[in-house]
Amino acid sequence: MKCRKYIQGLSIYLFLWIPFITNGQFNHVGEEYKEVEAHAKELMLNEQFYLALPIYHYLDSLLPNNPKYIYPLGVCYLNKVEEAKALSYFEKCLKEPSKYPDRLYYYTGKAYHLQLEFDKALANYEIYKTLLVKAKKKSNKALLKEVYRDIEMCHNGKELIAKPLDITINNLGSSINSPFPEHGPILSADESVLIFTSGRPTTTGGNIDKVDGQYFEDIYISHKTDTGWSTPLSIGDSINTHAHDASISLSADGQKLLLYKSEKEYFGLSTQGNLYVSELKGMHWTKPVKLPSQICTKNWEPSASISADEKFMIFSSNRPGGFGGLDLYIVKKLPNGQWALPMNLGGVINSPYDEDAPFIHHDGKTLYFSSNGHKSMGGFDIFMSKFDLSTFNWSEPENIGYPISTAHDDMHFSWTADGKKIYFSTTRPEGFGDRDIYYSEVHKEAAKLVVLKGIISDSLTSMPLDATIKVLDSKNNEVIGIFNSNSSTGKYIVILPEGKNYNFSITSQNYNVCTDVLNFYNLEKFEEIEKNIKLCPKYK
Template structure:
């Protein structure tokens, strides 16, 4: 055999490199895992994920890293969370004492409710008979079954994400819409010029921002409101009131208090703390001031022995001072958190969020109605799916005419963590119409077409046949203005406008009369709605 010393030297060198790089690689992997675990232990899952991914890129068969990465992903990527948790269990069925709990949570938020219940039961079997955690598991099982019931009978509503201009990879919540529907004020934990330092939970400090509607589905880039409004701590939007001239807001002082800022042309004043008996040394989270500015509904932990949030109301006295809070009672408040009250302008319908009652999981949106005789609230009704999801759904707010709602949700299909979504609540209503002077023409030869003004980039068109009496019936979407075109023998003989007032109530019958073949066309005022 011919000896080539140079070749052997190169092979020896490559062997030494491989021998030396293996410990270096292992050391780097241990460093990534240590860093990931340090973030995981303090609940900074956002920061932990990239380090776990570095570890798993090198070795996908690490059950503990898969388990912790799966738990970390639950708020950001529910599919991946489930994938990692199941892989972790397949590699090591005993990877963690609570693996069945987390598999149940992953299945729950991924709409696999039967599987979630099975995992919750398996986890319960690992607990001592008198363990407090068993009550939590029983509640989760109940929530899974409730979620399954609602998902199987969804409401005919479209829930739409407001898109990446509004929603960021971080938490975006607390939407506040102006009366003209053109301005959205909300709270973000995205990076801004005011807040550039990441908190221990992996997100930036809450800041109030504003976006302007450019068209039906498009918003401007959000801009930070002035430094008077945003402090160095957490600040959050709550409500525009008093004809949109004042902003009710949350500020991180004394564990969380309510403030009011006044609009000064295109800017805002320095916020002032609410007076009276509202703010306490404990946590005040969210609130709502009624249409007459005299009653405040709010959530606080101050009166709870367990530290959960309950809903209270306070009335303003003759001197403009908020009076002592009164609980909304056990019909509304539970042993769990109640938050985010919102009332309709007539003060008779209350929307709020709760972790109690019959939720689908986490916070759900509920509605309750005021009995005008007894002045008591009805048993809360879950708003159902798709308004609610198996994860947290909070900060439900209606626009001025009640045809559109906004809420914050962790649901699937978002852009990161909590996102802001819109819900079209307008309903189809029956219109009973009459061509008042139909005797001037053969009514049966008339064609009537209703065309709505474009909304959400689409116009709706409807056709109504006419009886010989001039009467017709048609189903129209509420909250829209229609161009009504009368044709005979293909010729347009009259064009008018008809507005169907906004309503979120089903089966409303409205009556309208039209006149045609006159020099000055007129439309009679619609008769008052009948339910």
């Protein structure tokens, strides 16, 4: 799933001022370059900033410091999330602001905003706001709403930075991150496998998306070793295509992968995508299957998270009837295994802006998500809300704080089951380029959970088995979850909350059923238990 631009839908304002400065002032470029200039202008109008940037650099080399070129160069760099370079051009423009549109002050403010220089950002936002009000144009209403929101987020940022979290944010390193965008980190419950998305030259086909000038995205997989993460490999041709493929969520047992795949929109007007699921059969992922129509609509559903017991899923959608932009919806699994009708999570979670990239904690009642609404300090920040089982209400979302949340888009948050590490994707000055994947070790009491893992194998040959693990509440026989072992390795992972006794039933074709009872009623802390299971073959 492509990251959103920081400046969307407003590039038309770049060129409303062109006639003002081209009446004979800068007509020194030969006729042979007029076509190049027109092409660059068209790319900017289409918000194809990555493609426009090298062309404007070429034109700037012919006519250095020409206002027609240095201003678009700044906007291109701003949308490439290289705000320091953007500022170097905007500061040149501010030496003679009368030659540029009023929008210059907004873009300069945005660049300072991204650098967390809130006072400088506010100064430029205020100038821009004053100019909009003074102009008294009805068309400025949306622009005023935008700048008022940015001013509000700057004040949020000043408040959040004044009370920083006592943590260190670490880049995951060059084995995972590259000069190209990486995002969507998802981990197995035991943190042995990392699946993520990247748009780099090695993606399937190595093609560039003409819409934005970046490489099409593929899904990659890496395994944890004694020395760190292994070199990422493509997750496989059954999943990765020549279009966009992005990692979304992984089931607790690691056997089901939710992913996003781009498609042509129904009327062929633009690129669109939907949510799919693939299953791990042995060492290979199956061809992805689209989720049902009540989830995947003609609108946009870019992300989702499935609960540890696979009984419900939370996903984002911009379908009609929401609170504005992308909203979060919940959909529950029926007893027959089908998905019910989705329900909007409501106005406590959803804002008039965008809520996206949900992550359901392994405890099944804590939700993390990204939003550019609520008390964001700029772009998408990461928020947390808890579900109260006594009132059936969500708590007011809380920004989890700086330096996790910044003025950039901070997204795709995930928490390891043991509560010791968080992973997320963002843009930071020290990164390898564009968005990178980061992690942090946290000092917080882990949820009272049990991660039960091991190998299921034949009792005589030790051959790994493809088995189904059914977990029931000992008190009322309610099905807590159904999990699967991997058919090639026999590995299984089960996540269970504290406070209950559980009955286990392990079945595999041509093997006797194995049952067990485990007591986690008085669990005091997080525990990881390794339990290998031997199944006895049936004899005819």
